Structures are given as C-alpha cells and as structure tokens.
Amino acid sequence: MAGGMNKRGRYGSMADRLARTRGDDVAADPAPAPPPVVKHCWVTTVDGRLPGLLLAWERRSTGWHGRVVHPVADEHGWILADEWLPATLLDALP
Template sequence: MRQEPDPCPARHCWVSGAVDAEGIKRPGLLVEWRQAHGRWEGRVVYVARLRPLEAGGGWITVEEWLPAELLSPL
C-alpha cells in the first residue's frame, strides 16, 4: 500500500527571543511559513512567562510571526 505524504504543516521548534525575554529557548509549534520583506518568517505558538517568579509567576500562550533565524528544530 502506498503511503500518502503527511498533510499537516505543524512542526516542533525551539523559539529564541521569546516575549518574556528570559533568554531561554521555549518549545513551540511552528504552524506556517511566509516570506515577508525578502526574508522568511514562521508563525509559532509557544508558552512564555507573564510575570517574574518573584511576582507569583504565571504563563501565557503566545502566537506570533518570528524571523526564521529565531526558530530551530533542535
């Protein structure tokens, strides 16, 4: 039986430069690519810290377009 290619575009990635600016790569889900202003960007969904630990922490879900150089598979 012939296998069909996986139509799902979503892929795991690591996000550098998360909005919480803690300098930690966050695990993310890459859902789409686009080319804008002559460079590639990925639309990703990831979780970032809303408040510092000292203020009780708290996490939010972020969805944003990021330059390809901030995304990596490993």
C-alpha cells in the same frame, strides 16, 4: 402520520432531492483540505530557548518568518503567544 415531514427514507432529505433535480452531484462534496503540518521547534526569546509549534511559513521583504505558538512568561506564570517571528529566532528540534 408516521414519520411526518422529516421522513427521508431512501430518497434522502428534501435538500438532497432538490439538488438532484438541478443536476447537482450530492455525493461528490469536496473533501476538506488537510490542515498544514505542525512542527515542533525551538524559539529564542527574552525568556531563553523554549519549545514551540511552527504553524506556517511566510516570505517577507525582510526574510522568512514563521507563525509560532510558544510559551511566554508573565506575572502569573506562563501564557501562550501566537505570533510571526523571524526565522533567525527559530531552530528545528533534533
């Protein structure tokens, strides 16, 4: 039998056909939300002032904190840290 059970043709997959019989709108899948904007920043740590990527902001009882990915020195060189830091340790790039 040509095509077998996987033949979709112009009718779509079995899931698409079942969705249409239930009244679901197959073509109207919601578009995924765009990712938040990632911004460059400076992070002040014990290793000095280093570049970082600001991923998100959060207001806490102690003030604003930014979720940042930045380099951290260890015994083998540099690793990346992903952490929430107080806004006082973060500066925008010029």
